[in-house]
Amino acid sequence: MATAPLLASSTVLDLAQPLPLDGGQQLDGVRIAYETYGTLAADRSNAILICHALTGDQHVASPHPITGKPGWWVRMVGPGKPIDTDRFFVICANVLGSCMGSTGPASLAPDGKPWGMRFPVITVRDMVRAHVALLDALGIDCLHAVVGGSMGGMQALSLAANFPERAAAVLVLASTARHSAQNIAFHEVGRQAIMADPKWKDGDYYGSAGQGGKGPEKGLAVARMAAHITYLSEEGMHDKFGRNLQDRSEKTFGFDADFQVESYLRYQGLSFIERFDANSYLYITRAMDYFDLAEEHGGRLADAFANSTARFCLVSFDTDWLYPTPESRSIAHALNAAGCPVSFMELSAPFGHDSFLLEVPALDGVIKGFLGA
Amino acid sequence: MNALRPDLAIIADNVSPSASVLDVGCGDGALLSALREKGCDARGMELDPHNVAECVARGLSVIQGDADKDLVFYPDKAFDCAILSQTLQTTMRPDKVLDELLRIGRKAVVSFPNFAHWRVRLSLLWGGRMPVTRLLPVAWYETPNIHHLTIDDFRALMAERGIKVEHAWFLKGDRQTSATAANFRAEHAVFLISR
Numbered sequence: 001m002a003t004a005p006l007l008a009s010s011t012v013l014d015l016a017q018p019l020p021l022d023g024g025q026q027l028d029g030v031r032i033a034y035e036t037y038g039t040l041a042a043d044r045s046n047a048i049l050i051c052h053a054l055t056g057d058q059h060v061a062s063p064h065p066i067t068g069k070p071g072w073w074v075r076m077v078g079p080g081k082p083i084d085t086d087r088f089f090v091i092c093a094n095v096l097g098s099c100m101g102s103t104g105p106a107s108l109a110p111d112g113k114p115w116g117m118r119f120p121v122i123t124v125r126d127m128v129r130a131h132v133a134l135l136d137a138l139g140i141d142c143l144h145a146v147v148g149g150s151m152g153g154m155q156a157l158s159l160a161a162n163f164p165e166r167a168a169a170v171l172v173l174a175s176t177a178r179h180s181a182q183n184i185a186f187h188e189v190g191r192q193a194i195m196a197d198p199k200w201k202d203g204d205y206y207g208s209a210g211q212g213g214k215g216p217e218k219g220l221a222v223a224r225m226a227a228h229i230t231y232l233s234e235e236g237m238h239d240k241f242g243r244n245l246q247d248r249s250e251k252t253f254g255f256d257a258d259f260q261v262e263s264y265l266r267y268q269g270l271s272f273i274e275r276f277d278a279n280s281y282l283y284i285t286r287a288m289d290y291f292d293l294a295e296e297h298g299g300r301l302a303d304a305f306a307n308s309t310a311r312f313c314l315v316s317f318d319t320d321w322l323y324p325t326p327e328s329r330s331i332a333h334a335l336n337a338a339g340c341p342v343s344f345m346e347l348s349a350p351f352g353h354d355s356f357l358l359e360v361p362a363l364d365g366v367i368k369g370f371l372g373a
Numbered sequence: 374m375n376a377l378r379p380d381l382a383i384i385a386d387n388v389s390p391s392a393s394v395l396d397v398g399c400g401d402g403a404l405l406s407a408l409r410e411k412g413c414d415a416r417g418m419e420l421d422p423h424n425v426a427e428c429v430a431r432g433l434s435v436i437q438g439d440a441d442k443d444l445v446f447y448p449d450k451a452f453d454c455a456i457l458s459q460t461l462q463t464t465m466r467p468d469k470v471l472d473e474l475l476r477i478g479r480k481a482v483v484s485f486p487n488f489a490h491w492r493v494r495l496s497l498l499w500g501g502r503m504p505v506t507r508l509l510p511v512a513w514y515e516t517p518n519i520h521h522l523t524i525d526d527f528r529a530l531m532a533e534r535g536i537k538v539e540h541a542w543f544l545k546g547d548r549q550t551s552a553t554a555a556n557f558r559a560e561h562a563v564f565l566i567s568r
Binding site: 311313329332333336337339341342343344345346347348362365366368369370372373 | 446
């Protein structure tokens with residue numbers, strides 16, 4: 001069924017001030033590409049910032065400009081939906097380091113050439129600093145809520161911890177307060193796949209003036225394939241593919257994509273390279289690996305929230321083995337210890353880590369109720 | 374407002390309007406909603422994820438957790454009052470849960486079904502089988518109630534642990550009844566306790 005397209009306003013903000021980074025550098029000329037939906041109230045109290053995940057973008061509920069696919073959270077964001085754009089002013093910004101209009105390694109450095117690997121290593125907190133600069137530019141002192149799943153949840157937590165006065169409610173889905181050894185390990189596989197591709201050329205693959213260079217597409221596709229496995233549950237994969245063969249009745253005794261699951265992953269890898277920059281993938285996965293909210297605050301997670309007056313809600317999913325329930329539970333316990341009002345629950349859904357993006361009716365009620373309270 | 378379960382109504386009536394409250398085993402959030410309407414800072418803990426989702430969808434702050442395991446994560450005296458309604462008899466270690474309640478809350482309110490009610494006694498005496506009654510409706514092999522207790526048992530534990538009973542309410546059916554022979558006559562008890 002076609003529905004009326006949601007009116008999204010797409011803008012690029014040029015930061016007037018340099019952005020200080022955790023790595024000690026400052027980044028000049030930062031651009032932030034963002035979309036907004038709905039109307040900002042006169043008292044500027046109804047803004048919700050949605051933070052996207054690793055390979056997400058600002059097109060939360062508008063068609064992707066390259067793939068033409070619907071926005072990545074169109075089921076959750078819109079008029080009358082759980083994140084109701086009739087009521088809230090929704091902001092979604094492309095993160096620092098990404099490649100959909102915000103400054104990242106594919107952007108041009110002051111010397112007029114793409115940054116490539118000269119781009120400074122950034123952190124989740126640096127992404128949040130860019131978000132806060134955007135809120136400053138929009139004149140929003142305090143968000144009604146900051147919302148995010150996966151890496152978006154890390155940004156929401158980081159904003160709550162580092163800029164506690166900027167959000168009255170914090171909603172974190174399928175996320176964690178620190179990257180585990182296993183999380184880092186999977187990311188390292190992806191990065192090594194990119195770097196092992198001869199077309200990566202130490203990150204200097206953009207060609208002159210950022211045009212036309214063919215990058216490490218094979219490496220990036222393999223990185224995406226490996227990562228995609230971590231977003232699904234074993235049960236979900238079994239139900240969807242089992243050992244079914246792809247368009248054939250017999251095994252070929254070769255290395256074609258005999259199995260449906262192989263064909264599916266290859267397709268995921270190929271469609272990803274159309275829309276994502278390999279160096280951005282390196283930088284953003286690095287930022288996630290460096291994320292450890294307790295470490296930033298003296299080693300005790302509860303201390304990260306010592307100055308917080310926000311309400312929190314944490315949701316995990318029973319089939320998510322990338323950021324499993326104990327990660328969310330430990331955040332809830334830290335928030336309890338800090339005296340913050342917190343809700344936490346594990347929802348049942350078959351889709352693994354990706355559950356927060358997919359059809360989980362209980363999640364809709366939780367989000368609507370939490371944001372509406 | 375829908376009628377609250379009688380023991381919850383007693384609790385709601387006796388919590389002061391601005392109090393901070395933790396309801397351990399808050400179910401679908403009926404008491405929390407009533408407390409919030411009174412102006413309390415009311416938060417909950419609940420084992421069943423469907424109940425938690427329902428509470429959060431109602432705008433309540435509730436965490437999915439287990440009274441036996443997850444109370445340790447709250448700081449001392451974090452709440453004016455910690456509530457445990459109809460849950461004590463389902464915990465692994467009721468005595469330790471009570472200790473935690475009185476550590477987290479300045480006061481605690483505990484309600485439980487009285488296993489020494491005359492109907493329960495008769496049922497065991499004449500039937501020779503574990504009682505199945507209105508307040509204990511589930512057969513022995515599938516009941517969540519693993520630590521049955523009586524009003525006198527509870528009073529004895531309070532005395533033994535040096536815990537002060539500030540007030541007690543007793544219920545017969547849906548109505549309050551006097552403290553006289555409560556261990557025989559009351560189906561249900563609500564205690565306000567402190568250290």
